[in-house]
Amino acid sequence: MPHLATTIEIAKETLTPEKSQQWAKDILPIAVNALKLLEEELYWFTQKFDYRNQDKPWENSKDALPRSLQKLTGKIIL
Secondary structure, rough: HHHHHHHHHHHHHHHHHHHHHHHHHHHHHHHHHHHHHHHHHHHHHHHHHOOOOHHOOOOOOOHHHHHHHHHHHHHOOO
């Protein structure tokens, strides 16, 4: 996740060590939760290809694959 790594580096360069640590403590749980949610949506995306789930709603998983690739690479995948 290049964008997260970049923001961590910027925080280290621009904040005091104490504020940088606090920033990391605040932001990393948010990033982990976002990844967990994306993982669940990607899992449901794969489950929709099972005939038993064909009539169930997509919910937010319809574009989970390109969003996962974007999150991991930092590049927009069309």
